[in-house]
Amino acid sequence: MTKVYLNGEFLPLEEARISVLDRGFLFGDGVYEVIPAYGGRLFRLEQHLDRLDRSLQGIRLAVSISHHDWRDILQSLLPTGEMGDQAVYLQVTRGVAPKRDHSFPVVATPTVFAMAFPVVPPEPGQAELGVAAVTLPDTRWLRCNIKAITLLANVLLRQQAVDEGAAEAILIRDGVAHEGTASNLFVVKDGVITTPPDGPELLPGITRDLVVELAGLHNLPLIQAPIAESRLFEADELWITSSTKEIVPVISLNEGPVGEGVAGPVWRRVWALFQAYKQQIRAGLVD
Ligand SMILES: Cc1ncc(COP(=O)(O)O)c(C=O)c1O
Missing domain, CATH: 3.20.10.10 (D-amino Acid Aminotransferase, subunit A, domain 2)
Known part of the structure:
Protein backbone atom coordinates (compact mmCIF):
# COMPACT_ATOMS: atom_id res chain seq x y z
CA MET A 1 0.00 0.00 0.00
CA THR A 2 1.51 3.33 -1.06
CA LYS A 3 1.30 5.96 1.66
CA VAL A 4 1.18 9.62 0.64
CA TYR A 5 1.06 12.94 2.50
CA LEU A 6 -1.83 15.33 1.92
CA ASN A 7 -2.54 18.46 3.97
CA GLY A 8 -1.19 17.24 7.30
CA GLU A 9 -2.21 13.58 6.98
CA PHE A 10 -0.54 10.38 5.89
CA LEU A 11 -2.95 8.16 4.03
CA PRO A 12 -3.12 5.47 1.33
CA LEU A 13 -2.76 6.84 -2.21
CA GLU A 14 -6.25 5.54 -3.12
CA GLU A 15 -7.78 7.65 -0.35
CA ALA A 16 -6.01 10.92 -1.19
CA ARG A 17 -8.54 13.40 -2.63
CA ILE A 18 -8.47 17.07 -3.55
CA SER A 19 -11.19 19.41 -4.80
CA VAL A 20 -11.67 19.99 -8.53
CA LEU A 21 -11.63 23.69 -7.59
CA ASP A 22 -7.99 23.43 -6.51
CA ARG A 23 -6.05 26.15 -8.31
CA GLY A 24 -3.34 23.63 -9.12
CA PHE A 25 -5.91 21.70 -11.15
CA LEU A 26 -7.60 24.75 -12.70
CA PHE A 27 -4.62 27.03 -13.35
CA GLY A 28 -1.45 25.02 -12.74
CA ASP A 29 -1.00 27.51 -9.89
CA GLY A 30 1.65 25.74 -7.82
CA VAL A 31 5.24 24.59 -7.52
CA TYR A 32 6.99 21.28 -6.94
CA GLU A 33 10.23 19.47 -6.17
CA VAL A 34 11.64 16.02 -6.93
CA ILE A 35 14.25 14.83 -4.43
CA PRO A 36 16.12 11.53 -4.76
CA ALA A 37 16.89 9.41 -1.69
CA TYR A 38 19.89 7.09 -1.77
CA GLY A 39 19.92 4.36 0.88
CA GLY A 40 17.04 6.16 2.59
CA ARG A 41 18.91 9.49 2.74
CA LEU A 42 17.49 12.50 0.97
CA PHE A 43 19.90 13.99 -1.57
CA ARG A 44 20.79 17.66 -0.94
CA LEU A 45 17.54 18.22 0.94
CA GLU A 46 18.44 21.72 2.15
CA GLN A 47 19.28 22.83 -1.38
CA HIS A 48 15.99 21.41 -2.68
CA LEU A 49 14.04 23.12 0.12
CA ASP A 50 15.85 26.42 -0.49
CA ARG A 51 14.81 26.18 -4.15
CA LEU A 52 11.24 25.37 -3.03
CA ASP A 53 11.28 28.52 -0.87
CA ARG A 54 12.44 30.57 -3.86
CA SER A 55 9.74 29.03 -6.09
CA LEU A 56 7.07 29.77 -3.46
CA GLN A 57 8.33 33.35 -3.14
CA GLY A 58 8.34 33.58 -6.93
CA ILE A 59 4.61 32.79 -7.05
CA ARG A 60 3.85 34.81 -3.87
CA LEU A 61 2.60 31.83 -1.90
CA ALA A 62 3.28 31.58 1.86
CA VAL A 63 3.46 28.11 3.39
CA SER A 64 4.10 27.56 7.08
CA ILE A 65 6.10 24.34 6.89
CA SER A 66 9.66 24.65 8.22
CA HIS A 67 12.58 22.80 6.67
CA HIS A 68 12.63 20.64 9.78
CA ASP A 69 8.95 19.72 9.26
CA TRP A 70 9.55 19.04 5.58
CA ARG A 71 12.37 16.67 6.50
CA ASP A 72 10.07 14.76 8.87
CA ILE A 73 7.26 14.56 6.31
CA LEU A 74 9.46 13.43 3.44
CA GLN A 75 11.51 11.02 5.53
CA SER A 76 8.27 9.39 6.79
CA LEU A 77 7.27 8.64 3.20
CA LEU A 78 10.41 6.61 2.49
CA PRO A 79 10.07 2.87 3.02
CA THR A 80 12.26 1.59 5.83
CA GLY A 81 14.59 -1.41 5.74
CA GLU A 82 16.41 -2.72 2.68
CA MET A 83 15.17 -0.89 -0.36
CA GLY A 84 16.30 0.41 -3.67
CA ASP A 85 16.73 4.09 -4.42
CA GLN A 86 13.67 6.27 -4.11
CA ALA A 87 12.63 9.82 -4.89
CA VAL A 88 10.03 12.03 -3.28
CA TYR A 89 7.74 14.28 -5.25
CA LEU A 90 6.22 17.23 -3.41
CA GLN A 91 3.78 19.79 -4.69
CA VAL A 92 2.26 22.92 -3.17
CA THR A 93 -0.65 24.71 -4.86
CA ARG A 94 -2.54 27.89 -3.98
CA GLY A 95 -5.38 25.68 -2.78
CA VAL A 96 -9.13 25.79 -3.30
CA ALA A 97 -10.85 29.06 -4.11
CA PRO A 98 -14.64 29.40 -4.06
CA LYS A 99 -14.73 30.96 -7.51
CA ARG A 100 -12.64 30.41 -10.65
CA ASP A 101 -10.85 33.73 -10.97
CA HIS A 102 -7.30 34.32 -12.13
CA SER A 103 -6.40 36.74 -9.34
CA PHE A 104 -5.44 35.30 -5.95
CA PRO A 105 -8.29 34.36 -3.63
CA VAL A 106 -8.53 36.54 -0.51
CA VAL A 107 -8.35 33.45 1.67
CA ALA A 108 -7.00 30.10 0.53
CA THR A 109 -5.15 27.34 2.28
CA PRO A 110 -2.34 25.87 0.19
CA THR A 111 -2.74 22.25 -0.84
CA VAL A 112 0.38 20.30 0.15
CA PHE A 113 0.98 16.87 -1.33
CA ALA A 114 3.98 14.51 -1.27
CA MET A 115 4.67 10.92 -2.27
CA ALA A 116 7.67 8.63 -2.70
CA PHE A 117 8.38 6.43 -5.69
CA PRO A 118 11.19 4.03 -6.67
CA VAL A 119 13.91 5.19 -9.05
CA VAL A 120 16.33 3.00 -10.91
CA PRO A 121 19.53 4.93 -11.62
CA PRO A 122 21.24 3.84 -14.83
CA GLU A 123 23.91 1.15 -14.53
C1 LIG B 1 13.35 22.44 -16.77
C2 LIG B 1 14.29 21.69 -15.89
N1 LIG B 1 15.59 22.03 -15.88
C3 LIG B 1 16.49 21.38 -15.11
C4 LIG B 1 16.10 20.31 -14.31
C5 LIG B 1 17.13 19.60 -13.46
O1 LIG B 1 16.99 19.95 -12.10
P1 LIG B 1 17.43 18.96 -10.93
O2 LIG B 1 18.86 18.61 -11.14
O3 LIG B 1 17.24 19.76 -9.69
O4 LIG B 1 16.53 17.76 -11.02
C6 LIG B 1 14.76 19.93 -14.27
C7 LIG B 1 14.33 18.82 -13.43
O5 LIG B 1 13.23 18.35 -13.51
C8 LIG B 1 13.83 20.64 -15.07
O6 LIG B 1 12.53 20.31 -15.07
Whole structure:
Protein backbone atom coordinates (compact mmCIF):
# COMPACT_ATOMS: atom_id res chain seq x y z
CA MET A 1 0.00 0.00 0.00
CA THR A 2 1.51 3.33 -1.06
CA LYS A 3 1.30 5.96 1.66
CA VAL A 4 1.18 9.62 0.64
CA TYR A 5 1.06 12.94 2.50
CA LEU A 6 -1.83 15.33 1.92
CA ASN A 7 -2.54 18.46 3.97
CA GLY A 8 -1.19 17.24 7.30
CA GLU A 9 -2.21 13.58 6.98
CA PHE A 10 -0.54 10.38 5.89
CA LEU A 11 -2.95 8.16 4.03
CA PRO A 12 -3.12 5.47 1.33
CA LEU A 13 -2.76 6.84 -2.21
CA GLU A 14 -6.25 5.54 -3.12
CA GLU A 15 -7.78 7.65 -0.35
CA ALA A 16 -6.01 10.92 -1.19
CA ARG A 17 -8.54 13.40 -2.63
CA ILE A 18 -8.47 17.07 -3.55
CA SER A 19 -11.19 19.41 -4.80
CA VAL A 20 -11.67 19.99 -8.53
CA LEU A 21 -11.63 23.69 -7.59
CA ASP A 22 -7.99 23.43 -6.51
CA ARG A 23 -6.05 26.15 -8.31
CA GLY A 24 -3.34 23.63 -9.12
CA PHE A 25 -5.91 21.70 -11.15
CA LEU A 26 -7.60 24.75 -12.70
CA PHE A 27 -4.62 27.03 -13.35
CA GLY A 28 -1.45 25.02 -12.74
CA ASP A 29 -1.00 27.51 -9.89
CA GLY A 30 1.65 25.74 -7.82
CA VAL A 31 5.24 24.59 -7.52
CA TYR A 32 6.99 21.28 -6.94
CA GLU A 33 10.23 19.47 -6.17
CA VAL A 34 11.64 16.02 -6.93
CA ILE A 35 14.25 14.83 -4.43
CA PRO A 36 16.12 11.53 -4.76
CA ALA A 37 16.89 9.41 -1.69
CA TYR A 38 19.89 7.09 -1.77
CA GLY A 39 19.92 4.36 0.88
CA GLY A 40 17.04 6.16 2.59
CA ARG A 41 18.91 9.49 2.74
CA LEU A 42 17.49 12.50 0.97
CA PHE A 43 19.90 13.99 -1.57
CA ARG A 44 20.79 17.66 -0.94
CA LEU A 45 17.54 18.22 0.94
CA GLU A 46 18.44 21.72 2.15
CA GLN A 47 19.28 22.83 -1.38
CA HIS A 48 15.99 21.41 -2.68
CA LEU A 49 14.04 23.12 0.12
CA ASP A 50 15.85 26.42 -0.49
CA ARG A 51 14.81 26.18 -4.15
CA LEU A 52 11.24 25.37 -3.03
CA ASP A 53 11.28 28.52 -0.87
CA ARG A 54 12.44 30.57 -3.86
CA SER A 55 9.74 29.03 -6.09
CA LEU A 56 7.07 29.77 -3.46
CA GLN A 57 8.33 33.35 -3.14
CA GLY A 58 8.34 33.58 -6.93
CA ILE A 59 4.61 32.79 -7.05
CA ARG A 60 3.85 34.81 -3.87
CA LEU A 61 2.60 31.83 -1.90
CA ALA A 62 3.28 31.58 1.86
CA VAL A 63 3.46 28.11 3.39
CA SER A 64 4.10 27.56 7.08
CA ILE A 65 6.10 24.34 6.89
CA SER A 66 9.66 24.65 8.22
CA HIS A 67 12.58 22.80 6.67
CA HIS A 68 12.63 20.64 9.78
CA ASP A 69 8.95 19.72 9.26
CA TRP A 70 9.55 19.04 5.58
CA ARG A 71 12.37 16.67 6.50
CA ASP A 72 10.07 14.76 8.87
CA ILE A 73 7.26 14.56 6.31
CA LEU A 74 9.46 13.43 3.44
CA GLN A 75 11.51 11.02 5.53
CA SER A 76 8.27 9.39 6.79
CA LEU A 77 7.27 8.64 3.20
CA LEU A 78 10.41 6.61 2.49
CA PRO A 79 10.07 2.87 3.02
CA THR A 80 12.26 1.59 5.83
CA GLY A 81 14.59 -1.41 5.74
CA GLU A 82 16.41 -2.72 2.68
CA MET A 83 15.17 -0.89 -0.36
CA GLY A 84 16.30 0.41 -3.67
CA ASP A 85 16.73 4.09 -4.42
CA GLN A 86 13.67 6.27 -4.11
CA ALA A 87 12.63 9.82 -4.89
CA VAL A 88 10.03 12.03 -3.28
CA TYR A 89 7.74 14.28 -5.25
CA LEU A 90 6.22 17.23 -3.41
CA GLN A 91 3.78 19.79 -4.69
CA VAL A 92 2.26 22.92 -3.17
CA THR A 93 -0.65 24.71 -4.86
CA ARG A 94 -2.54 27.89 -3.98
CA GLY A 95 -5.38 25.68 -2.78
CA VAL A 96 -9.13 25.79 -3.30
CA ALA A 97 -10.85 29.06 -4.11
CA PRO A 98 -14.64 29.40 -4.06
CA LYS A 99 -14.73 30.96 -7.51
CA ARG A 100 -12.64 30.41 -10.65
CA ASP A 101 -10.85 33.73 -10.97
CA HIS A 102 -7.30 34.32 -12.13
CA SER A 103 -6.40 36.74 -9.34
CA PHE A 104 -5.44 35.30 -5.95
CA PRO A 105 -8.29 34.36 -3.63
CA VAL A 106 -8.53 36.54 -0.51
CA VAL A 107 -8.35 33.45 1.67
CA ALA A 108 -7.00 30.10 0.53
CA THR A 109 -5.15 27.34 2.28
CA PRO A 110 -2.34 25.87 0.19
CA THR A 111 -2.74 22.25 -0.84
CA VAL A 112 0.38 20.30 0.15
CA PHE A 113 0.98 16.87 -1.33
CA ALA A 114 3.98 14.51 -1.27
CA MET A 115 4.67 10.92 -2.27
CA ALA A 116 7.67 8.63 -2.70
CA PHE A 117 8.38 6.43 -5.69
CA PRO A 118 11.19 4.03 -6.67
CA VAL A 119 13.91 5.19 -9.05
CA VAL A 120 16.33 3.00 -10.91
CA PRO A 121 19.53 4.93 -11.62
CA PRO A 122 21.24 3.84 -14.83
CA GLU A 123 23.91 1.15 -14.53
CA PRO A 124 27.39 2.19 -15.77
CA GLY A 125 27.08 0.18 -18.98
CA GLN A 126 23.69 1.64 -19.71
CA ALA A 127 24.57 5.24 -18.75
CA GLU A 128 27.44 5.40 -21.17
CA LEU A 129 25.24 4.47 -24.10
CA GLY A 130 23.98 8.05 -23.95
CA VAL A 131 20.92 9.52 -25.63
CA ALA A 132 19.93 11.44 -28.74
CA ALA A 133 18.73 15.04 -28.48
CA VAL A 134 17.29 17.62 -30.85
CA THR A 135 17.35 21.40 -30.66
CA LEU A 136 13.96 23.15 -30.51
CA PRO A 137 12.89 26.78 -30.07
CA ASP A 138 12.18 27.49 -26.41
CA THR A 139 8.48 28.31 -26.28
CA ARG A 140 8.31 28.55 -22.47
CA TRP A 141 7.75 31.64 -20.34
CA LEU A 142 10.52 33.79 -18.91
CA ARG A 143 10.35 32.59 -15.33
CA CYS A 144 11.88 29.17 -15.87
CA ASN A 145 13.84 29.53 -12.61
CA ILE A 146 10.54 28.84 -10.78
CA LYS A 147 9.86 25.11 -10.55
CA ALA A 148 6.22 25.56 -11.52
CA ILE A 149 3.78 22.67 -12.02
CA THR A 150 2.60 24.49 -15.16
CA LEU A 151 4.59 22.26 -17.51
CA LEU A 152 2.55 22.22 -20.71
CA ALA A 153 5.26 23.84 -22.85
CA ASN A 154 7.84 21.37 -21.47
CA VAL A 155 5.44 18.48 -22.13
CA LEU A 156 4.85 19.51 -25.75
CA LEU A 157 8.55 20.11 -26.39
CA ARG A 158 9.56 16.77 -24.88
CA GLN A 159 6.91 14.99 -26.94
CA GLN A 160 8.19 16.67 -30.09
CA ALA A 161 11.68 15.39 -29.25
CA VAL A 162 10.29 11.88 -28.71
CA ASP A 163 8.35 12.09 -31.99
CA GLU A 164 11.67 12.93 -33.67
CA GLY A 165 13.31 9.85 -32.13
CA ALA A 166 15.22 11.71 -29.41
CA ALA A 167 15.18 11.52 -25.61
CA GLU A 168 15.42 15.24 -24.90
CA ALA A 169 15.08 18.65 -26.55
CA ILE A 170 17.75 21.28 -25.97
CA LEU A 171 15.90 24.56 -25.89
CA ILE A 172 17.10 27.60 -27.84
CA ARG A 173 16.09 31.20 -27.19
CA ASP A 174 17.54 34.00 -29.33
CA GLY A 175 20.34 31.76 -30.59
CA VAL A 176 21.37 30.67 -27.07
CA ALA A 177 20.99 27.16 -25.59
CA HIS A 178 19.74 27.22 -22.00
CA GLU A 179 18.63 23.76 -20.87
CA GLY A 180 16.51 20.73 -21.75
CA THR A 181 12.77 20.27 -21.12
CA ALA A 182 13.58 18.58 -17.79
CA SER A 183 17.35 18.82 -17.53
CA ASN A 184 20.30 21.21 -17.40
CA LEU A 185 22.95 21.43 -20.07
CA PHE A 186 26.73 21.01 -20.12
CA VAL A 187 29.09 21.40 -23.08
CA VAL A 188 32.71 20.22 -23.17
CA LYS A 189 35.21 21.66 -25.63
CA ASP A 190 38.98 21.12 -25.44
CA GLY A 191 38.66 19.84 -21.89
CA VAL A 192 36.73 22.87 -20.61
CA ILE A 193 33.22 22.28 -19.25
CA THR A 194 30.66 25.06 -19.77
CA THR A 195 27.16 25.33 -18.34
CA PRO A 196 24.80 28.28 -18.74
CA PRO A 197 24.63 30.71 -15.81
CA ASP A 198 21.56 30.95 -13.57
CA GLY A 199 18.84 33.26 -14.82
CA PRO A 200 15.15 33.36 -15.68
CA GLU A 201 15.69 31.16 -18.76
CA LEU A 202 16.52 28.01 -16.80
CA LEU A 203 15.90 26.04 -13.64
CA PRO A 204 18.85 26.13 -11.23
CA GLY A 205 19.26 22.34 -11.09
CA ILE A 206 20.47 20.71 -7.91
CA THR A 207 22.36 18.10 -9.96
CA ARG A 208 23.88 20.88 -12.05
CA ASP A 209 25.07 22.67 -8.91
CA LEU A 210 26.65 19.48 -7.59
CA VAL A 211 28.49 18.95 -10.90
CA VAL A 212 29.81 22.52 -10.66
CA GLU A 213 30.89 21.85 -7.06
CA LEU A 214 32.57 18.51 -7.89
CA ALA A 215 34.43 20.05 -10.83
CA GLY A 216 35.73 22.79 -8.49
CA LEU A 217 36.81 20.28 -5.85
CA HIS A 218 38.67 18.15 -8.39
CA ASN A 219 40.24 20.97 -10.41
CA LEU A 220 38.32 20.31 -13.60
CA PRO A 221 38.04 23.51 -15.65
CA LEU A 222 34.41 24.65 -15.61
CA ILE A 223 32.88 27.97 -16.51
CA GLN A 224 29.34 29.28 -16.25
CA ALA A 225 28.72 31.24 -19.44
CA PRO A 226 26.06 31.54 -22.14
CA ILE A 227 26.24 28.82 -24.82
CA ALA A 228 25.56 29.94 -28.38
CA GLU A 229 23.52 27.37 -30.32
CA SER A 230 26.36 26.94 -32.84
CA ARG A 231 28.69 25.74 -30.05
CA LEU A 232 26.50 22.69 -29.51
CA PHE A 233 27.52 21.43 -32.94
CA GLU A 234 31.25 21.98 -32.34
CA ALA A 235 31.25 20.36 -28.88
CA ASP A 236 33.44 17.39 -27.96
CA GLU A 237 30.82 16.31 -25.41
CA LEU A 238 27.30 17.34 -24.41
CA TRP A 239 25.59 16.20 -21.21
CA ILE A 240 22.21 16.76 -19.63
CA THR A 241 21.63 16.49 -15.87
CA SER A 242 18.66 15.98 -13.58
CA SER A 243 17.89 14.47 -10.20
CA THR A 244 16.37 11.28 -11.54
CA LYS A 245 18.53 10.87 -14.69
CA GLU A 246 21.81 12.05 -13.07
CA ILE A 247 24.40 12.93 -15.77
CA VAL A 248 23.56 11.67 -19.24
CA PRO A 249 25.86 11.95 -22.25
CA VAL A 250 24.16 13.26 -25.40
CA ILE A 251 25.82 11.34 -28.20
CA SER A 252 23.83 12.66 -31.13
CA LEU A 253 22.27 16.04 -31.84
CA ASN A 254 19.78 16.58 -34.65
CA GLU A 255 20.85 13.14 -35.95
CA GLY A 256 24.53 14.09 -36.23
CA PRO A 257 27.22 12.72 -33.86
CA VAL A 258 28.36 14.81 -30.88
CA GLY A 259 32.17 14.64 -30.88
CA GLU A 260 33.11 11.02 -31.54
CA GLY A 261 29.46 9.99 -31.15
CA VAL A 262 30.16 8.14 -27.88
CA ALA A 263 30.32 9.11 -24.20
CA GLY A 264 33.48 11.14 -23.68
CA PRO A 265 36.35 11.04 -21.16
CA VAL A 266 35.28 14.16 -19.25
CA TRP A 267 31.77 12.72 -18.77
CA ARG A 268 33.35 9.46 -17.56
CA ARG A 269 35.38 11.33 -14.94
CA VAL A 270 32.49 13.50 -13.70
CA TRP A 271 30.06 10.56 -13.70
CA ALA A 272 32.50 8.58 -11.51
CA LEU A 273 32.82 11.54 -9.12
CA PHE A 274 29.03 11.75 -8.95
CA GLN A 275 28.70 8.02 -8.22
CA ALA A 276 31.33 8.31 -5.47
CA TYR A 277 29.33 11.20 -4.00
CA LYS A 278 26.19 9.04 -3.99
CA GLN A 279 28.08 6.35 -2.07
CA GLN A 280 29.00 8.97 0.52
CA ILE A 281 25.31 9.89 0.83
CA ARG A 282 24.42 6.23 1.37
CA ALA A 283 27.09 6.05 4.07
CA GLY A 284 25.64 9.17 5.73
CA LEU A 285 28.85 11.18 5.20
CA VAL A 286 27.29 13.94 3.09
CA ASP A 287 23.79 14.85 1.94
C1 LIG B 1 13.35 22.44 -16.77
C2 LIG B 1 14.29 21.69 -15.89
N1 LIG B 1 15.59 22.03 -15.88
C3 LIG B 1 16.49 21.38 -15.11
C4 LIG B 1 16.10 20.31 -14.31
C5 LIG B 1 17.13 19.60 -13.46
O1 LIG B 1 16.99 19.95 -12.10
P1 LIG B 1 17.43 18.96 -10.93
O2 LIG B 1 18.86 18.61 -11.14
O3 LIG B 1 17.24 19.76 -9.69
O4 LIG B 1 16.53 17.76 -11.02
C6 LIG B 1 14.76 19.93 -14.27
C7 LIG B 1 14.33 18.82 -13.43
O5 LIG B 1 13.23 18.35 -13.51
C8 LIG B 1 13.83 20.64 -15.07
O6 LIG B 1 12.53 20.31 -15.07
